[in-house]
Amino acid sequence: MRVNLFMKFVIKPIFLIIFVVVFSCKSGDKEKSARNGSTFSALDSLNGLDVIWIKYKFTKSEVEQYPDMIEQSLVDYLSAFPSNSSIDIESSLNRLIERTENEPVFFYFLKEKISSYLYHPNSPMRNDLYFEQVLQAYQNSDLLNDNDKKRDQLILELVQKNQVGEQAADFYFINREGQKKSMSSFIADRKLIIFYDPKCSHCNETLNEMKQSDILNKEIFEKKMILLAIDPIGNLKNWEEYNSKIPSNWMNGIDTHKMILKESLYNIQAYPTIYLLDRDNKVILKDVYFTFVENYLLGNE
Numbered sequence: 659m660r661v662n663l664f665m666k667f668v669i670k671p672i673f674l675i676i677f678v679v680v681f682s683c684k685s686g687d688k689e690k691s692a693r694n695g696s697t698f699s700a701l702d703s704l705n706g707l708d709v710i711w712i713k714y715k716f717t718k719s720e721v722e723q724y725p726d727m728i729e730q731s732l733v734d735y736l737s738a739f740p741s742n743s744s745i746d747i748e749s750s751l752n753r754l755i756e757r758t759e760n761e762p763v764f765f766y767f768l769k770e771k772i773s774s775y776l777y778h779p780n781s782p783m784r785n786d787l788y789f790e791q792v793l794q795a796y797q798n799s800d801l802l803n804d805n806d807k808k809r810d811q812l813i814l815e816l817v818q819k820n821q822v823g824e825q826a827a828d829f830y831f832i833n834r835e836g837q838k839k840s841m842s843s844f845i846a847d848r849k850l851i852i853f854y855d856p857k858c859s860h861c862n863e864t865l866n867e868m869k870q871s872d873i874l875n876k877e878i879f880e881k882k883m884i885l886l887a888i889d890p891i892g893n894l895k896n897w898e899e900y901n902s903k904i905p906s907n908w909m910n911g912i913d914t915h916k917m918i919l920k921e922s923l924y925n926i927q928a929y930p931t932i933y934l935l936d937r938d939n940k941v942i943l944k945d946v947y948f949t950f951v952e953n954y955l956l957g958n959e
Contacts, residue, residue, distance in 0.1 A: 707742055707750035710735045718763040732771050739788050751795040759801045779928040786817045816925040822941050826933060827923040831888055831911030834901060846884040847937050850951060853888050855929040856900035864930050864948055869905060873955045878907055886911060890918040
C-alpha cells in the first residue's frame with residue numbers, strides 16, 4: 659500500500675530549500691568540526707557536484723556523529739543532478755563511490771540513503787533515470803559482493819522498464835464482460851492506466867479523487883482519454899466486489915493469471931501505480947500521483 663508520507667513531485671529548487679532548513683537546524687555547529695580535511699584533493703578534476711563532498715574524510719566517525727549532515731549533503735547532491743549533464747553525473751558518482759569504498763560504514767550508509775531518496779515509492783525525489791545511473795555506477799564497486807551486485811542488477815532491470823518516452827509493455831486482462839483484452843487494443847490520444855488493489859484504502863482515495871476530476875472526466879467524455887483500471891493481483895472475488903466502485907465509462911480489468919506481476923511487466927512497488935501513455939503507447943508519466951496527471955492534462959488542453 660502506498661502510504662502518503664511524501665508528496666511526489668519533480669525535483670525543484672524549493673525542495674532543496676525545505677530540506678536545508680530542516681536538516682541545518684539539526685546539524686548546527688557539528689558541521690564546522692567535520693570540515694577539516696577531505697579525500698577530495700584540490701588536484702582532482704572536481705565538478706560542481708564533487709564540491710558538495712569536499713568537506714568529508716568519509717570515515718566511520720563522520721557517519722556516527724553527523725548522519726543528518728551527510729544526509730543533507732546527499733539531498734544537495736541529488737538536487738543538483740538536473741543542472742548537470744549525464745556524463746558529469748556519471749563521473750561524479752564514480753568518484754564518490756571510489757572514495758567511500760575505503761570505509762564500508764560510510765559506503766553502505768550513503769548507498770542506502772541514495773536508494774531511499776531516488777527509488778522509494780513515496781520519496782519526493784523519486785527518479786528512475788537517476789537511480790539507473792546510480793545502480794550502474796555501483797556495479798563497478800569492488801566493495802559489493804556478487805550477491806549484492808546480482809540483487810542490484812535485478813532492481814536495475816526493473817527500473818529500466820517503461821521509462822518515460824519508451825513504449826509501454828503490453829498486457830492482457832479480463833474486462834467486466836469476461837472478455838480478454840489487451841492494453842494496446844484501445845486507441846485514444848492518451849491512455850491512463852491505474853494498477854490498483856481492491857483492498858487498498860489509498861487506492862480507494864485516489865480513485866475517488868479521479869472520479870471528481872473535472873479535467874479527467876472532460877477528457878473521457880470527449881473520447882480523448884481511455885482509462886484502464888487494472889487489478890494485477892488476480893483475486894476474482896475481491897475484484898468483482900469492487901467492480902461497482904469503478905465508473906462505467908472506465909475500463910475495469912483484472913489480470914487473472916497475474917502475468918503483469920509474475921513477468922514484472924511493470925515495476926509495481928506500491929498501490930496505486932499510475933502511468934500516462936500517448937496515442938502510440940509511449941510513456942508520458944511514470945508511477946506518479948494523480949495530481950501530476952491532472953497538472954499535465956490542464957497544461958495540454
